[in-house]
Amino acid sequence: KKLKNKLEEQEEQEDTSCEPPAPKKKKKKDRQAADQVNGHIDEEMVTNGNSNGIETPKKKKKKSEGDTEVSAMLAGQIHFLVEISYLEHWIAKRQIAEETAEQREGAFSNFRISPVTISKLKARGVSYLFDIQVKTFNPVYDEEDVIAQARTGTGKTFSFAIPLVEKLQNDSLELTRGRAPKVLVLAPTRELAIQVAKDFKDISKRVAIACFYGGSSYNPQSNINSGSFCSSCLVDAIRNGIDILVGTPGRVKDHIQNHKLDLTKLKHVVLDEVDQMLDMGFAEQVEEILALSYNRVNENNPQTLLFSATCPPWVYEVAKKYMRPGCKHIDLIGKKTQKAATTVEHLAIACHWSQRAAVIGDVIQVYSGSHGRTIVFCETKKEANELSLNASIKQSAQSLHGDIPQKQRELTLKGFRNGSFEVLVATNVAARGLDIPEVDLVVQSAPPKDVESYIHRSGRTGRAGRTGVCICFYQRKEEDQLRYVENKAGITFRRVGVPTANDIIKSSSKDAVRFLDSVPVTAIGYFRESAEKLIEERGAVEALAAALAHISGATNLEQRSLLNSDAGYITMQLVCSQEMHNMGYAWKTIKEQLGEKIENNIYRMTFLKGKTVCTNTNLFYLILENWKDGRRWQLTLATELPELEEKQHNNRGDRGFSNSNRGDRGFRGGRGRNFGRNGGRGNGFRNNSGNNRGGNKRSFNQAFDF
Structure with missing residues (x-):
């Protein structure tokens, strides 16, 4: 029996030895710290499971070290998630704060725009409405007549397209075959009509859009996405039914006469570039087209929407015949502010016509480069053809004008948009309305005859918030025309010299x-x-x-004058420590230091602002060898065009082109046949000043009307 009891005791000891060791008791401070990390402190009293709900004291179970580590990790993750959530909230709040007033005002939520249209607008890169779109949306949507004027590149097309599309889609569309158009948009050029039709197509759904323009047969025209419109023929489009018709006046009129285009059901009429549409070239055709829908006696005339970047006063007078009383006038330009785009820098370069092609090539290289896009505007089709083929333009170039077949015009514009070539040489065909992305530079080969043309041409760059440069070439005889553009357009040209070799x-x-x-x-x-x-x-x-x-390709660089772009000449500045009132002092100093031979090879001395004169020479290095600066006179190389003194009509000036006994040396050739020294050879240029000491200050501007 004793042996049996002893064996049982040994078995019990063996059983207990197989159990895991009991965890060590934690100190109270450690336990509380772990509980706090875990996000809570266990209560000392826990429910013991009795149905009567009476709580009895119960010893708290001790947590193992593994449990403590897991709790700490979970606490760290929770803390990390809280930090991420706070950061996201802070970023969102900061983004809202950084939104501009224009973005807040133009938010889609402020307008009656459907989610489908919003998604289509975002696909076009439009995240909010621009200022002109904000101002016109509600009046257009509410069917008020509107005359709107805004600068180029501010989104005028969408300002009427978005509300009209929303209006049509919200109203019950009649999808009957052969239905007449409810919206008519007339544009002055084929290219603009195609672009407007595409803008409508990009933001609409279940709306039949057709585009009628000249230069193509009445049979199939290519798809809108390729730059034209409608895979079916235009006659079929009329038979199937049209909701929005975009076109040029000539072709729309032809379809009215020949193919029974019904415009009696129109609800909305838009004249894009209204100043040109109501001008003499289109006024008669527009009158005939709109006569089908407008009745002076009837108050239910279509809603009339007139848009342009330039609206002279006569436009408002002519437009009264189409507008209902109380029409809305929206002018974001005003009479006293700058009418050209504010995102465009306006420069001017003086250049003789014979040097223009070569200088334009240099200008494109410096201001746009081989990877930028440039549009060059010419006054004639012949000039556009010749310039596009000129070897001075190193980038690939193509021309665009009215004599080019319509199919080729569409392919040319498509290639320019896609970046197939870098330089587009065009007439006014490309001046209005065309939205070509990322045009870095616009060059105008001469000041246009009217201010509106300059505003529209320069507006091909600096669009949709981007910046751009517009450079206008001019001859000395066109200076007054350049000032006229400055005054009427509200801009100031910065006169710059031609790009230097550097x-x-x-x-x-x-x-x-x-x-x-x-x-x-x-x-x-x-x-x-x-x-x-x-x-x-x-x-x-x-x-x-x-x-x-x-x-x-810069292996043969030619130095040019900064004053007039003449090849082979260098512009130098002569600075005097005292103010000069007569260029005779400068001529005298040059002759004393350099001699008469070198003096005869210095041309076009010009007064600058301050105590400085500027001159051209083709003997730069010879002059440097012989000239020595003194306390009164310093001669330096001009690296950029200095600021010239404004032309003043007085009797003080240089020794040039006057009825003077001293006269001036021959232009480019010493004592030439045209302008003789001392009146000895040739016919001296006569100045009516009657002053024997010289002619007018900067009188060469009046002498050479190149």
Whole structure:
């Protein structure tokens, strides 16, 4: 029995030895810290499971070390999530605070725009309505007559397209076959009509849109997405039914006469570029088209919407015959503010017509480069053709004007939009309404005859918030015309010189480096051996510099005058420590230091603002060798066009082109046949000033009307 009891005791000891060791008791402070990390402190009293709900004291179970670590990790994750949530909230709040007043005012939620249209607008890159769209949405949607004027590139097309599409889609659309159009949009050019039709198509759903324009047959025209419109013929479009009709007046009138286009059911009429639509060229056709829908006695005439960047006073007078009483006038330009786009910098370059093509090539290279887009506007179709083929323009260029077949015009515009070529040389065909993205530079080969043309041409750049540059070339005889544009358009031209050789080299080098970045790595290996050999022969820097010069095409640079762009001349500044009232002092100093031979090769001395004169010469290095600066006179090279003194009509001035015994040297050739010294040879240019000391200040401007 004793032996049996002893064996049982041993078995019990063995059983207890197999159990895991009891966890050590934690100190109270450690336990509370762990509980706080876990986000709570366990209550000392827990329910013991009795149905009567009486709580009895019960010892709290001790947490293992593993449980503590898991709790700490969970607490860290919760803390991290809280921080992320707070950060997201802060970012959202900051974004709301950083929204501009224009963005808040133009938010889609402020207008009666459907979610479907909003998604289509966002697909076009429109995240809010622009100012003109904000001002016109409700009046257009509520069927009020509107005359709206806003600067180029501010979104005028969408300002009438969005509310009209919403109005049509919210009303019950009649999808009957052969239905007459409810909306008519007339545009002055084929290209603008195609673009407006595409804008309507991009933001609409279940709306039949047709585009009628000249230059194409009545049979199938290409699809709208390719730049034209309608895969079925226009006659079929009329038979199937049209909701929105966009077109040019001539072709719309033809369809009315020949194919029974019904415009008696119109509810909305839009004249885009209204100042041109109501001008003499289109006024008669527009009158005949609208006569079908407008009745002076009837108050139920269609809603009339007139839009343009330029609205002269006569437009408002002519428009009264189509507008209902109480029409809405929305003018975001005003009479005293700048009428041209505020995002465009306006520059002017003086240049003789014979040098213009070469200088335009340099201007495009410096201001736009080989990777930018440029539009050059010419006054004639012949000039556009010749300039687009001129070798001075190193970038690929194509022309666009009225004599080019319509199909080719559409392909040209499509290629320019897609970046197939960089320079578009055009007449006024491309001046109005065309929205071509990312045009960096607009060049006008001469000041246009009317201010409206300049405003619309310059508006092809600096669109939708982007910045751009417009450069206008002019001859000295066109200075008054340039000032007229300044006054009427409310802008100030910054007179600049032609790009210097250094400017061209810097721009060409940047383009060459970009071309190198586009070379595939696999192609480099084929030229490695030749490159190593070239480096051994010429050195790394010399070899690379020669390669960059060849790639950029800047191997034959010609120095030009900053004053008038003449090739082979350099502009120099002569600074005097005392104020000069007569250029005779400058001529006298030049003759004393350089001699008469060099003096005869200095031309076009001009007063600058201050105590300075500016002049052209083709003997730059010879002058540097012989000239010595003194306390009163300093001669320097002009690196940019200095600010010229305004032309003043007085009897003080230089020794040039006057009824003077001293006269002036012949222009480009010493004592020439045209302008003789001392009146000895040739017919001296006579000035009516009657002053023997000289003619008018800067009188060369009046002498040479080039």
